[in-house]
Amino acid sequence: MNHERTGFKHTHNYRNKLRQDAFFKLLFQASAILSSSMIVIIIGFILVKGLQPFMAAYQYGTRDFFSFLVGTVYRQDSGIYGVGFIVINTLISGFGALLIAFPLSVLTALFIAKIAPKSVASAMQTVVELLASIPSVVYGVFAAGSITVMVKNLAALFAIKTAGGSSLLAVMLLLAIMIFPTITSIAITAIQAVPEDLEQASLALGATRTQTNFKIVLSSAKSGIFAGAILGLGRAFGEATAVSMVAGNKLFGPTFNPFDITRTLTSTILTGLKETTGVDYDIRFSAGIVLMVVILISNLSINFIKNRIGSDA
Amino acid sequence: MKNNRRLLKDRLLNGLTYLSSAISVLVLTLVFIFVFSKGASTLNLKWFTNDYWSVNMYLSFPASGSEVYTIPKTLPAQSQFSTRYGFAVEDYVDESNQKMIRIVYIDPKSPLLESTVLTPGETFGDVQPIKVNMTVQKFSVVDAQGEIHSAGAIVKQDAAQFIETLDKESVSVSSVYVQTIGGGIRGSLIATLYLILVSLLIAIPIGIMSAIYLNEYAQFSKLTPWIRSSIELLTGVPSIIFGLMGMLVLYPITAMVGASGTSVLLGAMTLSIVLLPTIIRSTEESLKTVPDHFRSASLSLGANRSQTIFKIVLPSAIPGILTGVLLSIGRIIGESAALIYTMGTFVNDDPKLLSGGTSLAVQIWSVMGGEVPNFQLASAISIIILAIVLILNVSVKFLANKLRKTW
Numbered sequence: 001m002n003h004e005r006t007g008f009k010h011t012h013n014y015r016n017k018l019r020q021d022a023f024f025k026l027l028f029q030a031s032a033i034l035s036s037s038m039i040v041i042i043i044g045f046i047l048v049k050g051l052q053p054f055m056a057a058y059q060y061g062t063r064d065f066f067s068f069l070v071g072t073v074y075r076q077d078s079g080i081y082g083v084g085f086i087v088i089n090t091l092i093s094g095f096g097a098l099l100i101a102f103p104l105s106v107l108t109a110l111f112i113a114k115i116a117p118k119s120v121a122s123a124m125q126t127v128v129e130l131l132a133s134i135p136s137v138v139y140g141v142f143a144a145g146s147i148t149v150m151v152k153n154l155a156a157l158f159a160i161k162t163a164g165g166s167s168l169l170a171v172m173l174l175l176a177i178m179i180f181p182t183i184t185s186i187a188i189t190a191i192q193a194v195p196e197d198l199e200q201a202s203l204a205l206g207a208t209r210t211q212t213n214f215k216i217v218l219s220s221a222k223s224g225i226f227a228g229a230i231l232g233l234g235r236a237f238g239e240a241t242a243v244s245m246v247a248g249n250k251l252f253g254p255t256f257n258p259f260d261i262t263r264t265l266t267s268t269i270l271t272g273l274k275e276t277t278g279v280d281y282d283i284r285f286s287a288g289i290v291l292m293v294v295i296l297i298s299n300l301s302i303n304f305i306k307n308r309i310g311s312d313a
Numbered sequence: 314m315k316n317n318r319r320l321l322k323d324r325l326l327n328g329l330t331y332l333s334s335a336i337s338v339l340v341l342t343l344v345f346i347f348v349f350s351k352g353a354s355t356l357n358l359k360w361f362t363n364d365y366w367s368v369n370m371y372l373s374f375p376a377s378g379s380e381v382y383t384i385p386k387t388l389p390a391q392s393q394f395s396t397r398y399g400f401a402v403e404d405y406v407d408e409s410n411q412k413m414i415r416i417v418y419i420d421p422k423s424p425l426l427e428s429t430v431l432t433p434g435e436t437f438g439d440v441q442p443i444k445v446n447m448t449v450q451k452f453s454v455v456d457a458q459g460e461i462h463s464a465g466a467i468v469k470q471d472a473a474q475f476i477e478t479l480d481k482e483s484v485s486v487s488s489v490y491v492q493t494i495g496g497g498i499r500g501s502l503i504a505t506l507y508l509i510l511v512s513l514l515i516a517i518p519i520g521i522m523s524a525i526y527l528n529e530y531a532q533f534s535k536l537t538p539w540i541r542s543s544i545e546l547l548t549g550v551p552s553i554i555f556g557l558m559g560m561l562v563l564y565p566i567t568a569m570v571g572a573s574g575t576s577v578l579l580g581a582m583t584l585s586i587v588l589l590p591t592i593i594r595s596t597e598e599s600l601k602t603v604p605d606h607f608r609s610a611s612l613s614l615g616a617n618r619s620q621t622i623f624k625i626v627l628p629s630a631i632p633g634i635l636t637g638v639l640l641s642i643g644r645i646i647g648e649s650a651a652l653i654y655t656m657g658t659f660v661n662d663d664p665k666l667l668s669g670g671t672s673l674a675v676q677i678w679s680v681m682g683g684e685v686p687n688f689q690l691a692s693a694i695s696i697i698i699l700a701i702v703l704i705l706n707v708s709v710k711f712l713a714n715k716l717r718k719t720w
Contacts, residue, residue: 130341
């Protein structure tokens with residue numbers, strides 16, 4: 001009898017344990033699926049909401065999709081919404097920032113990974129990490145208070161009047177500062193991953209340390225460095241708060257003059273919201289879709305360029 | 314000759330790397346110098362507990378007897394003491410460079426402590442003692458002839474003139490107009506704490522459980538790479554898109570629990586999604602470092618899988634989880650774009666979970682957005698944010714060293 005009782009207890013315990021296992025597995029699985037479905041939810045909901053203004057049944061008056069996409073005027077007050085020029089502005093400011101930041105990032109990464117003595121390298125690494133950890137709103141305050149002043153003074157040299165320094169150039173400089181740490185830290189990782197024997201071979205063939213660094217190391221780390229550039233560009237396109245503080249909000253465009261105010265997709269989404277219904281609200285979601293498409297396409301095209309360069313080598 | 318040219322070229326190229334490194338140091342220094350030079354003067358302990366909005370008060374207090382108050386010995390030299398009414402004031406310049414008179418001391422027996430509200434309405438007659446740190450706008454003083462004069466900052470008096478008018482010319486004071494000091498960050502601090510608590514409360518369990526599934530259960534499942542890359546995709550989504558998503562998807566949920574419009578809860582829920590990839594990744598990283606023989610030993614001793622996970626694997630993974638949490642807190646404190654639409658930009662001095670409010674970062678956006686951007690306040694808040702972020706960074710590094718321990 002005694003034996004029976006312990007036996008029963010055992011199976012009972014065993015079953016409980018199995019049930020517990022099944023329960024937790026289900027729970028873990030459910031949260032993994034929940035986490036991974038977030039991206040689908042985000043894209044799905046924004047797509048549906050953002051495409052509404054172009055549907056025939058739209059309650060605030062259907063908008064023409066084509067004129068939204070290529071329009072060169074964006075005026076909330078008169079209900080004209082064209083984001084064509086805003087897309088161009090976004091591309092100009094993003095690629096402009098990349099143009100400034102990319103060489104600086106690669107050179108700094110090379111310095112940290114290969115050239116600097118150990119103590120200096122680790123100090124520089126900290127500098128890059130600090131730059132990366134400064135929140136965008138703080139960069140925004142800095143840009144609004146100092147970069148704009150710089151741009152204003154620079155423009156005054158050419159006898160150009162700016163809107164208090166808020167300008168395309170200010171946006172580019174600000175974004176360059178913000179994407180610099182992103183590109184640099186990825187470039188450092190890429191450079192450190194270059195196999196030692198490649199460098200040894202180059203050195204053995206009589207190249208100097210510097211020649212090896214610039215010709216062998218950099219070209220071997222190319223693909224990683226480009227990945228950093230892609231990430232930086234994505235950040236530049238998606239950056240909202242800081243950019244809105246220095247962009248001004250131009251109503252038409254595109255803006256090619258670096259001293260003129262500009263308007264990016266993010267600053268369009270972020271600023272001037274008054275109501276949470278109506279076209280002016282819904283059109284921000286449409287701009288959100290355009291933003292995601294811009295990021296996607298630019299990523300794909302940089303990837304394409306990367307592969308082209310890769311096959312040349 | 315050729316060697317010389319090569320040497321020159323090498324030096325030039327090397328010089329370029331030095332130069333670009335120097336530029337990055339310069340930029341970092343400039344950011345710090347800017348923020349500190351603009352914001353340091355605003356920083357003081359009172360600022361943390363002050364409201365953002367200053368409140369105007371229209372009060373009166375009973376006529377004092379013939380009592381004469383004595384100056385306390387602890388009073389600083391630049392303060393002016395009114396022997397007739399028993400309080401001291403100081404000159405002071407506020408953030409928008411206006412000259413103010415601030416009350417720095419009130420005698421425990423002073424009639425100022427028995428002030429009542431003069432504004433008509435429900436609160437009329439309620440006791441509202443005048444407190445230290447309020448600023449004096451106007452005292453309407455009655456002189457010996459029964460005529461009423463104005464004294465205080467409103468008639469451009471400084472502290473000394475103000476006290477002289479009170480003590481030499483007045484018989485009684487018919488009404489008082491004072492202001493509490495604004496420009497503080499108490500409301501945003503509270504809202505930020507709420508934000509950190511609630512968003513971590515949502516994100517940590519979901520994140521850890523997802524990481525456990527990916528690393529412990531589905532390591533070799535065909536679905537896992539898909540799950541992993543769709544979580545990774547979240548890191549590439551700009552935060553403003555998260556803000557749009559919050560308004561669209563999560564707002565109905567917060568509306569169900571009683572929030573009308575933007576709320577701290579909505580902001581926290583939005584942020585919890587932003588944080589998921591960070592927490593999942595760092596948890597997974599540390600789960601990977603837990604050696605397999607730990608699991609085998611536990612299983613062979615008769616523990617089931619969930620017992621093994623909760624009692625053996627998770628405790629060993631705590632440093633990694635903590636790293637994720639610290640990184641997340643940094644992200645929450647710095648985040649602005651995703652919060653502007655979900656929490657609102659109105660600085661709320663008394664934020665609740667279901668009411669609007671601003672985090673510190675959003676308060677910066679808010680004070681920078683007006684007609685005249687308030688650089689002092691924005692920079693002062695920036696200093697706080699930078700300090701917190703720096704501390705978090707150091708702790709993450711410290712933890713990373715801990716994490717590297719071998720079993």
